Amino acid sequence: MRKEAELNLVIAIDSSYSMMARDAEASRFALAVRCANNVLQALLLEGKHPFVSVLAYNDGLMEVAGPVRLSKEAASAVRRSLSSVEPRGKASLSSLLEEAAKLASQADGAKKGRCAIVLFTDGIYSDLNRVIERAPKILSGMQLFPVMVGSALGGAPQMERLAKAACGVVLHTGTESFTDEFLGTVGACGGSGSRRRGLKAGDFVLDRISTALARVGPSCGADCLRIKADLFDGSAQCDTAFVDCPVCGRGFGVPAAWLDAECPSCLAPLALHEDNERIEVGETLCPSCNNAFRILADAVRAPCPKCGAKLSFEENEV
CATH class of the missing domain: 3.40.50.410 (von Willebrand factor, type A domain)
Structure with a gap:
């Protein structure tokens, strides 16, 4: 290596x-x-x-x-x-x-x-x-x-x-x-x-x-997750931790460094799990506004940060 x-x-x-x-x-x-x-x-x-x-x-x-x-x-x-x-x-x-x-x-x-x-x-x-x-x-x-x-x-x-x-x-x-x-x-x-x-x-x-x-700006809800996922262009895997929304209970895989993430559903702060895991990153495509985003595979149910529509999941790119 x-x-x-x-x-x-x-x-x-x-x-x-x-x-x-x-x-x-x-x-x-x-x-x-x-x-x-x-x-x-x-x-x-x-x-x-x-x-x-x-x-x-x-x-x-x-x-x-x-x-x-x-x-x-x-x-x-x-x-x-x-x-x-x-x-x-x-x-x-x-x-x-x-x-x-x-x-x-x-x-x-x-x-x-x-x-x-x-x-x-x-x-x-x-x-x-x-x-x-x-x-x-x-x-x-x-x-x-x-x-x-x-x-x-x-x-x-x-x-x-x-x-x-x-x-x-x-x-x-x-x-x-x-x-x-x-x-x-x-x-x-x-x-x-x-x-x-x-x-x-x-x-x-x-x-x-x-x-x-x-991370420099004010809280941006669903946009927060989209921006961070986009940073892994062309990367098949990344070190992550799983986070749970304390309000709606949904779980997401996010890089362990992003401790200030918000739930893309209800904007509540996300809590960090103890055990880090590796998770794949793939492409998402919004069926409504047709915007494509890089997103963690565990968060494919997140709404489109542009129009709020449900995101579909495409095969990971290696």
């Missing part, structure tokens, strides 16, 4: 003044920070301990952490440091990427591992077009995953170009629900460029970051 390459991850959070804007229940910056913290927690829950660097940036760069091996203590330190950051000024994307690339290359084993930069931003930069031209040189051998935050998305087309130049994909935390408008998920582009795939998942080792991103 081939050993998984070491992961060197840089999380960069835009802390410029524009991130103070409130598009939903919190500011863009607060949503980005929550998402970044969820990323670290999701990696820990999966037993992954990559080298991590965290940057908050505006007209000056502040290194919150790293490069450091991810641990519970490191994640807690990052959370405390980010809680004291106050957005101000403007942000230079060029300076940020240069510093992020520097941090990624400093981690132990960086030359042998995979380097990825996850950039939380609202896309408002004065130097964006210039950075796109320089990205292949600045980020040589690395992948960039811009995560668009908020509803002021004037820079989204340029961010698509930037991601393509750096062999990454653009993600989107959404505008209202923070789940419905994902532009893509973290995936292994292999040089093929950016892909707008909605709620489809890539096969990159950062798939658990996508899991965390799906």
Whole structure:
């Protein structure tokens, strides 16, 4: 069995003044920070301990952490440091990427591992077009995953170009629900460029970051289960735990990391069973609105998150 390459991850959070804007229940910056913290927690829950660097940036760069091996203590330190950051000024994307690339290359084993930069931003930069031209040189051998935050998305087309130049994909935390408008998920582009795939998942080792991103928004009922199931695109099996709805009694198989899931029938919180099991993942197709979703086989009775109709189950794809 081939050993998984070491992961060197840089999380960069835009802390410029524009991130103070409130598009939903919190500011863009607060949503980005929550998402970044969820990323670290999701990696820990999966037993992954990559080298991590965290940057908050505006007209000056502040290194919150790293490069450091991810641990519970490191994640807690990052959370405390980010809680004291106050957005101000403007942000230079060029300076940020240069510093992020520097941090990624400093981690132990960086030359042998995979380097990825996850950039939380609202896309408002004065130097964006210039950075796109320089990205292949600045980020040589690395992948960039811009995560668009908020509803002021004037820079989204340029961010698509930037991601393509750096062999990454653009993600989107959404505008209202923070789940419905994902532009893509973290995936292994292999040089093929950016892909707008909605709620489809890539096969990159950062798939658990996508899991965390799906959890950043407010409770979304049935949509919550659909989003999380979608993240297992092309995977025949996944580690799961069984959960029971304490209100209606229905059981579902969900990945053990998703402890905040809700019953898609009545929206009640789901309780976690003690024994984890392995369960297959398959395709579902809504007979009413014809939307297709990846879903865990134990949850095939769940209603379509689009129209509420009962979902049918197709054969698993291996």
